[in-house]
Amino acid sequence: MDVGVSVDVPDVLVVDDGHLRANWPYLRARLRAGLVNHDLTVVFASLGAGQRIRDLYGIGAVPALVVIDVEPDAEDIAALTKLEVVAGVTGGGKLAVADRLAERGIVFVDGSRGRARSQAEMAIGLMINALRQICTWHNIIAAAGPWPRPSWQFTDHPSFVNGTVCGKQVAVIGMDLVGRAVIGLCVGMGARVWAVDPGVEETDFQEVGARRIQLDEVASVADIVVVAGNSSTPPLTGEMVARLASRTLVVTVRGGGIDLVALRARVLADELFWATDVYESVPVAAGDPILGRGNVIHTPGIAACTREANLAVADILTANIDRVLRGGPPLRWDCVPAVTVEDTSGEPAGGPAADELINRIGAAGVHPWSR
Known part of the structure; x- marks a missing residue:
């Protein structure tokens, strides 16, 4: 578990499937920086084998949940008693528990539009x-x-x-x-x-x-x-x-x-x-x-795998979480920030994510770039 700032219970809990650095190498740092800049505390957690969101420490008091390539189930949502907003990227664009969220008045923000x-x-x-x-x-x-x-x-x-x-x-x-x-x-x-x-x-x-x-x-x-x-x-x-x-x-x-x-x-x-x-x-x-x-x-499922998509998703999640936690409505579904070349926050391509990617592709005998 990586804590953005030292807190017992964060404003925002970010949960991933254990492959965040490899699949979203620029999202993590960008999201943390954006949330902290909005005076929000954040904790990142990766789920282990057989672990569920409801098993994480302090889950009942978390007001904002971000899910990256994982989906909460009904029991997870029930355990999040203070929940106000769920945001993230889950693949399908709609959570299986969407109706349960709506019943409780919990806002869902689909960050996949950044891709x-x-x-x-x-x-x-x-x-x-x-x-x-x-x-x-x-x-x-x-x-x-x-x-x-x-x-x-x-x-x-x-x-x-x-x-x-x-x-x-x-x-x-x-x-x-x-x-x-x-x-x-x-x-x-x-x-x-x-x-x-x-x-x-x-x-x-x-x-x-x-x-x-x-x-x-x-x-x-x-x-x-x-x-x-x-x-x-x-x-x-x-x-x-x-x-x-x-x-x-x-x-x-x-x-x-x-x-x-x-x-x-x-x-x-x-x-x-x-x-x-x-x-x-x-x-x-x-x-x-x-x-x-x-x-x-x-091509092998790479349409959405760009740095700009990573950054845009992070910015969408940040903006909407901040708005909801401050009592405002989320942004319209078609509001997507423009990411410019100068927006380079995120893990550098030569970091751990790149090493993991090179190892995975290298095993197949194909090298996308030289090191």
Whole structure:
């Protein structure tokens, strides 16, 4: 247990699953500094095997709980008798005990919105890589040396949608912060964009420059489909995936929003191109036929793993906890601080988190950077 300042019972208890330094290397220091700057005391605790939040010392008097990659259960909430606010990042965007919190008037703050920009930019990166076959040509040059072909020849994959984002017909599934950011980037690059989200007002579509369509219309308008929806977004069903035109590029950076099994079947049949950061199960088995295909670009769940996302999440948690503990309302769901290059508080890349990451990746024979 690491205590931000010496206290018996803190204003804020931060609980993680034991992997905070590896998975969130910049969040810890940033969150502690922000809370202390607001005159709040803070304790960090990692749960051991079989340990629950309710087992931690002084839990009954804690007014603010932050959970990072762990979820409190009903008994945990019952033990937190002074609780006013729960905040954190839990993966699903909604706690299983959300109704229990609401019954007691306890505010829940979802910090995962701080990752939205990183996820949106990853979607665009995957899209461009797929359209231009960047990863394929990188691997060819790495294996064969420069130049494996005359530099003026046409290089894109003619069997699938290719070329520039400009002029493409893009359908975005989901209009939360990730989807809205994707739409803004696509519109800015000259694409024509449609969007699907039954829970969003018409004015929201107009504000971001997208045309509203229904799920069953996606196949008729799009040559690129971006799945940005979370688990609450109605998905493209298997029947809808079956109707996507051959050559369509599907980009997935979140697990909700599409039938991944149906998508995989069409990708394995060489009918669709798939650029993805998410999968049906993790990790992907070494012999999985989806790996190494010419119509697939895959990354290992890294869309939200940036320093800026770490810092933005910390800032969202800090601002909302301070507001609630002082008797005010939390910030709107779409309020996300802009993190600039100068905002560098957090553990340096060469610290314990980097050592752990290098050891984990090094065991696989791949080194992301030199030391």
